[in-house]
Structures are given as structure tokens and as C-alpha cells.
Amino acid sequence: MKKLSTLILASVIGGAFTLGFYKIALETPQETTSKEATMPTYIPATYTANKPIATAAIEGIDFTNAAEKTVNSVVHVKNRATSEGGSSIYDFFYGRSSKPRVREGSGSGVIISPDGYVITNNHVIEGADELEVTLNNNKSYPATLIGSDPKTDIAVLKIEADTDLQFIAFGDSDNVRVGEWVLAVGNPFNLTSTVTAGIISAKARDLNEFDQQNQSFLQTDAAVNPGNSGGALVNTNGDLIGINTAITSQTGSFVGYSFAVPSNIAKKVVDDLLEYGDVQKGVLGITTLNRNSKEAIEKGLDQVDGVYVSGVEKDSGADKGGLQSGDVIKKIDRVRIRKFADLTGYLNSKRPNETLNVLVDRNGSRKELKVTLSKFDIFEVDFLGMKLRNISAENKEKYEISNGVGVYELKAGSIINNSTDVRPGYILTEINGIKIKSISDIAKLKKKNIQDDLEKITFLNGKLEAERYIFRD
Known part of the structure; x- marks a missing residue:
């Protein structure tokens, strides 16, 4: 028993000596590495030394001020539309009448004046029978639709509040x-x-x-x-x-x-x-080449940095200002133009008769031209789901046409598309017996709401043969 105790004591002392030697000889000279997983800290390439790294990147930006200035000017827009309820075979047998169904939708709006004008999206209010605006303080008011523009998806409402309202100012x-x-x-x-x-x-x-x-x-x-x-x-x-x-x-x-x-x-x-009650659209009077089109790719114009002018409308602002086919628009006023959306985005903020400074690249040299925008309906008008354009004097003479406007696009589901054989390329010559010489004639008839009293339309087809369509209620 004594020998066994001695043997155990010797083993313990030997093990402790061995472990101590291992710790001193093998571990002590090496650096200690923590096994705790930590996220790396990334330091900005440029930062202020004596400021907390986490806040240096957003120093000076205060979101709370902007939020406080705007939250009370953004409103809740609710729309309600009533439609006839669906009927079933049970309604027929039991003589029941279907109840109208009320559809409700909602979106947002922005107060833009103290007297209650509100801007929102056209698709938020489209088709609504009733409109209601609720302020951030939970007060609700009936709203009147002042006007809308589906192309830009913008609509304007008006509410009559008890006091002046907090509004948001437009920025640039x-x-x-x-x-x-x-x-x-x-x-x-x-x-x-x-x-x-x-x-x-x-x-x-x-x-x-x-x-x-x-x-x-x-x-x-x-x-x-x-x-x-x-x-x-x-x-x-x-x-x-x-x-x-x-x-x-x-x-x-x-x-x-x-x-x-x-x-x-x-x-x-x-x-x-x-x-004006509608949108006044100003146009340069040019046609452009879609950079994704086959023609642009074949001509190597799909990589052009700017907008390529493929044609200029006669007597348009572009024509009078000196723009030519083959020019590449690089800049308008202070706005750089690199693609078609840059051009249209800037033009959509302008009105007819405004004069712009247009910088173009013409055969490798830069030219700055002054161009006055023309009114959009001089060149194009929508009518009954058709997009119509004037026919040039040269083409009228060539095809011996005394009057008419060209159909170059048809809207799917429109009355002309569904009820006639008319296709792009047709020429509209008469409406209710009235000769159409230009799209300004169409614009005048639209103001008289002639589409509500439509009786007869005459077209010339691709063979220049007359096709007449009679409309009855």
C-alpha cells in the first residue's frame, strides 16, 4: 500500500513537471491569439482622426430635421369606386338584385400649398368615385380632382381645410x-x-x-x-x-x-x-434612333454617348434652330445628355416657346445652337386610341393626297383597333364629313368632344383606297 502511494505521488509530480516544461518551452515564445470571433473594422480611406469612425461618414447629415419638416405634409389618399355587383343563377331564379360593390384603394399624397393643393399619382386616384385625404393629425377631408396626366402619372387634388396647411416646397x-x-x-x-x-x-x-x-x-x-x-x-x-x-x-x-x-x-x-387644364408639352421636333434597334447596331450607333438625331421635322424649332440629321446631342442648357431618357426627362420639364441652348457634336466638332420648343400637338395628337401625325407636303404631292393625317400607332383595345381594319400607315381624311387637313383640325374637334357624337370616319388604306366606317349608338 505504501509503495502504491509513492508511485501515485511520483506520477503526479512528473506530470506537473512535464506540463510546466511544455508551457514554458513551447507556448511562452509564441504570440497569444484570441479564439473569440470578431468582425473586422473597416476604416474609410479618408477620415478625421479625432472623430468616431462610425459617424465620420455621415457627419453633418441630420435626417430628423427633414423628417420633421415633411411628415405632416404627407397625407393618406383614399379612393372609393362603386361597381355593379356580380349576378349568379340564384339571383335569376329567386329574383334577387345584385348589390353594388365598393372598391377601396389607398396611397399617399403631398401637400404643396397652404390652401390645400395635393399632388399624388394618377394611378392612386384613377377610376375613383370618391376621394378622401387624411392628414397626419387624423383629420379627414373630401378631395376634388383638379386634373391628372396619365403619361407622367401625376394628379392634383384640392381639399378645403379649416386653417393653412403645412406644405413641402419643390426642390430642383x-x-x-x-x-x-x-x-x-x-x-x-x-x-x-x-x-x-x-x-x-x-x-x-x-x-x-x-x-x-x-x-x-x-x-x-x-x-x-x-x-x-x-x-x-x-x-x-x-x-x-x-x-x-x-x-x-x-x-x-x-x-x-x-x-x-x-x-x-x-x-x-x-x-x-x-x-391650362392640361399638360403643355414642348418638343424639339426631331426623330431619334433607338440605340437598341437593329439599324443603330448595324451603323455602330448603339454605343453613342448622347442622342443621335436621325431626322428633323420641317418648320419645327429644331429645324429653325439649325439642328441636322446626324447630329449627336451632348448637352441641353446645363444638363448633360447621355441617353434618350436624359433628353426626354429635361424636355418634360419645359413648355412650348421656351428657348434652350443645345450643344451638339457634328462630324467631330462641337456646335451650340439656340432652339425654341414647338408645341407638341403640332406634330402628334391622340384620338380614339390612334396616334396621328401630319403628312409632309412632299408625300402629299407624291401620292396626290389633298388632305389627311397619318395613323402611326393604335392602342390595343381601342374602338378603332377592335371595330375596324385600320392599321398603322392608314390615312385619316374625314370625320363626320369634315375634311381633316392637319392634326390641328383633330385637336379642334377634340375640344368640341366630337368623339361623343361620332358618326362616320373615312380612311385611305395602304392602296390609297377609301374605307368608310359608320358608327351607331
């Missing part, structure tokens, strides 16, 4: 810079007074670039969801720089990108609706 969206901080304010999912932050991700974004639908949006990564439509996009000063309009998503909810109508375009539409 042309001065917005990519990377600039912005706030989106609105009512997503009926959650009132919601503020999200992000940056401007891109400017002059065209969501239908291949169709050239004259869209030019500000793109941001500030979270925008259903219900935000019509709400405010503001900078850190609280200035209105855009009207939140759309998101790109496969789920219907925000996934990182949203789009806003630039404030310069929105303000111009509002001013036109209040002053």
Missing part, C-alpha cells in the same frame, strides 16, 4: 446627385407617417427604354412599398425632389429599388394643370 431635381441621401415619406400598407432613408441610385432611369415611352425617373434604394405611391421623396433639407411612383419587384414588395417622378417634371405638370 436637376441638381440631385447620385449617392445623395434622401428620405421616402408615405403610407405603406396603411401605416401612416412612415419615413425610410436611402440614396439616389441613378438618375434619368427609363423603365421602358426599348419602347421609348418618354419616362425619366429618379431611382433610389429607400424602401418603398404599396401605399407609398404619390408620397414624397425629399432631400436632407426637406425639399421635395420627387414623387414616389413605382417599384421593381417580383413579389410586389420592396426588394431594393424604387422610382420617383423628378420634382421638376411633377411641378411643371402641376403648373400646367392649374393654369
Whole structure:
């Protein structure tokens, strides 16, 4: 037993000696490395030494001021539309009448004047029988539709409040810079007074670039969801720089990108609706080559930095100002033009008869031209789902046509598209026996609401043969 105790004691002493030697001989000279997992700290390439690294990048940016200035000026827009209720076979047998159904929708809006003018999206109020605006203090008012423009998706409402309202001033969206901080304010999912932050991700974004639908949006990564439509996009000063309009998503909810109508375009539409009742569109009077078209690719023009002018309308502002086919527009006033959406985005903020400084590249040399915008309906007008344009004097003489306007596009589902054989390339010559010489004649008839008393339209087909269509109630 004594021998066993001695043996155990010797083993313990030997083990301790061995462990101590291992710690001293093998571990002591090496650096100690912590096994605790930590996130790396990234330091900006340029920073102020005596300031906390976490806040150096956003020093001087105060989101709270912008939020406080805007949250009470963004409203909840509710629309109601009544439709006939569906009927079933049971209604027929039991003599029951179907009840009207009330559809409700909602979005956002922005108060832009103390006397109650509100800007929102056209799609927020489209088809509504009743409109209601609820302020951030939960007071609700019936709203009147002043006017709307489906092409820019902008609408103007009016409410009659008891006192002057807090409003947001328009900022200059042309001065917005990519990377600039912005706030989106609105009512997503009926959650009132919601503020999200992000940056401007891109400017002059065209969501239908291949169709050239004259869209030019500000793109941001500030979270925008259903219900935000019509709400405010503001900078850190609280200035209105855009009207939140759309998101790109496969789920219907925000996934990182949203789009806003630039404030310069929105303000111009509002001013036109209040002053004229419709949008006054100014055009240069040129045709352009879509950089994605086969012709552009074959000619090597798909990589052009600017907008390629493929044609100039006779007697247009572009024609009188000296623009020529083959010119590449590089800049208008102070705005750089790199693609079609840059051009249309700037022009959509201008009116007819405004004069612009247009910088073009012509055969490798730069020329600055002064161009006065023409009125849009000098060149094109929409009527009964048709887009109509004037026919040049040369073509009238060539085809021995005394009067008429050309059909160059038909809207799907329109009465002309569904009820006739008319196709792009046809020539509209008479309406209710009235000869049509130019699209200004169409514009005059539209003002008289002739589409409500439509009796007969005459066209020339591709073989220049007359086709008459009679419309009856």
C-alpha cells in the first residue's frame, strides 16, 4: 500500500513537471491569439482622426430635421369606386338584385400649398368615385380632382381645410446627385407617417427604354412599398425632389429599388394643370434612333454617348434652330445628355416657346445652337386610341393626297383597333364629313368632344383606297 502511494505521488509530480516544461518551452515564445470571433473594422480611406469612425461618414447629415419638416405634409389618399355587383343563377331564379360593390384603394399624397393643393399619382386616384385625404393629425377631408396626366402619372387634388396647411416646397431635381441621401415619406400598407432613408441610385432611369415611352425617373434604394405611391421623396433639407411612383419587384414588395417622378417634371405638370387644364408639352421636333434597334447596331450607333438625331421635322424649332440629321446631342442648357431618357426627362420639364441652348457634336466638332420648343400637338395628337401625325407636303404631292393625317400607332383595345381594319400607315381624311387637313383640325374637334357624337370616319388604306366606317349608338 505504501509503495502504491509513492508511485501515485511520483506520477503526479512528473506530470506537473512535464506540463510546466511544455508551457514554458513551447507556448511562452509564441504570440497569444484570441479564439473569440470578431468582425473586422473597416476604416474609410479618408477620415478625421479625432472623430468616431462610425459617424465620420455621415457627419453633418441630420435626417430628423427633414423628417420633421415633411411628415405632416404627407397625407393618406383614399379612393372609393362603386361597381355593379356580380349576378349568379340564384339571383335569376329567386329574383334577387345584385348589390353594388365598393372598391377601396389607398396611397399617399403631398401637400404643396397652404390652401390645400395635393399632388399624388394618377394611378392612386384613377377610376375613383370618391376621394378622401387624411392628414397626419387624423383629420379627414373630401378631395376634388383638379386634373391628372396619365403619361407622367401625376394628379392634383384640392381639399378645403379649416386653417393653412403645412406644405413641402419643390426642390430642383436637376441638381440631385447620385449617392445623395434622401428620405421616402408615405403610407405603406396603411401605416401612416412612415419615413425610410436611402440614396439616389441613378438618375434619368427609363423603365421602358426599348419602347421609348418618354419616362425619366429618379431611382433610389429607400424602401418603398404599396401605399407609398404619390408620397414624397425629399432631400436632407426637406425639399421635395420627387414623387414616389413605382417599384421593381417580383413579389410586389420592396426588394431594393424604387422610382420617383423628378420634382421638376411633377411641378411643371402641376403648373400646367392649374393654369391650362392640361399638360403643355414642348418638343424639339426631331426623330431619334433607338440605340437598341437593329439599324443603330448595324451603323455602330448603339454605343453613342448622347442622342443621335436621325431626322428633323420641317418648320419645327429644331429645324429653325439649325439642328441636322446626324447630329449627336451632348448637352441641353446645363444638363448633360447621355441617353434618350436624359433628353426626354429635361424636355418634360419645359413648355412650348421656351428657348434652350443645345450643344451638339457634328462630324467631330462641337456646335451650340439656340432652339425654341414647338408645341407638341403640332406634330402628334391622340384620338380614339390612334396616334396621328401630319403628312409632309412632299408625300402629299407624291401620292396626290389633298388632305389627311397619318395613323402611326393604335392602342390595343381601342374602338378603332377592335371595330375596324385600320392599321398603322392608314390615312385619316374625314370625320363626320369634315375634311381633316392637319392634326390641328383633330385637336379642334377634340375640344368640341366630337368623339361623343361620332358618326362616320373615312380612311385611305395602304392602296390609297377609301374605307368608310359608320358608327351607331
